[in-house]
Amino acid sequence: MKTILTGIKPTGMAHLGNILGAVQPAIDLANKSVDTQSIFFIADYHALTSVRDPIAFKEDVYSIAATWIALGLDTKKSIFYKQSDVSEIFELQWILSCMTPKGDMNRAHSYKDKVQKNLDNKKDPDLGVNMGLFSYPILMAADILLYDTNLVPVGKDQKQHIEIARSIAQRINEFYGEGTLIEPQEVLQESGASYVVGLDGRKMSKSYDNAIGVWETEKRLKKLINKIKTDSSEPDTPKNPDDSFIMDLYKLFATPEQIAQEEALYREGIGWGYAKAHLFDVVNESLKAPREKYNELMQNKSALDEVLEDGAKRARVVASKTLSRVRNKMTGF
Numbered sequence: 001m002k003t004i005l006t007g008i009k010p011t012g013m014a015h016l017g018n019i020l021g022a023v024q025p026a027i028d029l030a031n032k033s034v035d036t037q038s039i040f041f042i043a044d045y046h047a048l049t050s051v052r053d054p055i056a057f058k059e060d061v062y063s064i065a066a067t068w069i070a071l072g073l074d075t076k077k078s079i080f081y082k083q084s085d086v087s088e089i090f091e092l093q094w095i096l097s098c099m100t101p102k103g104d105m106n107r108a109h110s111y112k113d114k115v116q117k118n119l120d121n122k123k124d125p126d127l128g129v130n131m132g133l134f135s136y137p138i139l140m141a142a143d144i145l146l147y148d149t150n151l152v153p154v155g156k157d158q159k160q161h162i163e164i165a166r167s168i169a170q171r172i173n174e175f176y177g178e179g180t181l182i183e184p185q186e187v188l189q190e191s192g193a194s195y196v197v198g199l200d201g202r203k204m205s206k207s208y209d210n211a212i213g214v215w216e217t218e219k220r221l222k223k224l225i226n227k228i229k230t231d232s233s234e235p236d237t238p239k240n241p242d243d244s245f246i247m248d249l250y251k252l253f254a255t256p257e258q259i260a261q262e263e264a265l266y267r268e269g270i271g272w273g274y275a276k277a278h279l280f281d282v283v284n285e286s287l288k289a290p291r292e293k294y295n296e297l298m299q300n301k302s303a304l305d306e307v308l309e310d311g312a313k314r315a316r317v318v319a320s321k322t323l324s325r326v327r328n329k330m331t332g333f
């Protein structure tokens, strides 16, 4: 039996890129895999490296939990929990820290980039760097190694983190014997150009301020879609459907028949206002039912607590076994 695991940082309302590029593929993978244990968790303590507002922190954790469930995660079939509920992770993190050369952390991208930015600005290299940020990859390695994970679906920005987890496992296995830890493999989700575009035609991202939040109200969704950048061509000018990011987004939500019809309209000449109205219709149609479910879940936080607590309980059964094995190999106790 293989174990698939991935973690999701709670960072505000998910956008269309997050659900189409990460959440939905992970849920599909979990649903279609046989002989597989899938584990999904909310990496809330990873967010603690930067989030300083407890009210926003808590709300974001619930929001991401509700997002996964509203989009069809089967929380009975998969194990779904929040990281901070599984204290074994933090014990393993210490053990791994003792087996990780500091130099490896110096080379980790996000720390290295931050230091470089400080140096470029002629500031102290470690300005704004807390130890959580510095050892972020070791906590992530603990997240993964604790469940004898085989496969980790992630975006390509996370590739280095999985490589670090693998090299920590290798080092420990060399010292304490094969099988002390399982060496995980990344499954890269985002391949080259296949990302979801945002309002300005660049990759949809929180950091570009071009995102469409998944759970916006209908009214706000319509308003956002109306903000998509277009050229100034007249309504009856024929338009190339292969060169329009309104069409790119449309294709992600429409049926093949709808796409064929819409492409024909583009070639005849369609006003951008109509193209956006059609886009709104298909996006809204596919988000309607999950949006209702999401809103219901967000109104009933104690039900979400129950789901997460049940997930943590099941996670800890697996976690405590691995931890005992590793502790025994490394300390004799």
Ligand code: ADP
Pocket (backbone or CB within 6 Å): 011, 015, 017, 018, 019, 020, 021, 022, 154, 155, 156, 189, 190, 194, 195, 196, 197, 203, 204, 205, 206, 207
């Ligand atoms: P953001 O760029 O908005 O900060 P994150 O880096 O938090 O998003 O992304 C979380 C996950 O969502 C990543 O694993 C990535 O695979 C996926 N993702 C983010 N933006 C997109 C996008 N525009 N298209 C496809 N997938 C995306």
Ligand code: TRP
Pocket (backbone or CB within 6 Å): 005, 006, 007, 008, 009, 043, 046, 139, 140, 143, 144, 152, 153, 154, 158, 161
């Ligand atoms: N660092 C990941 C991100 O920012 C989230 C994460 C934490 C994760 N622990 C993980 C992903 C373990 C995969 C496996 O997206």
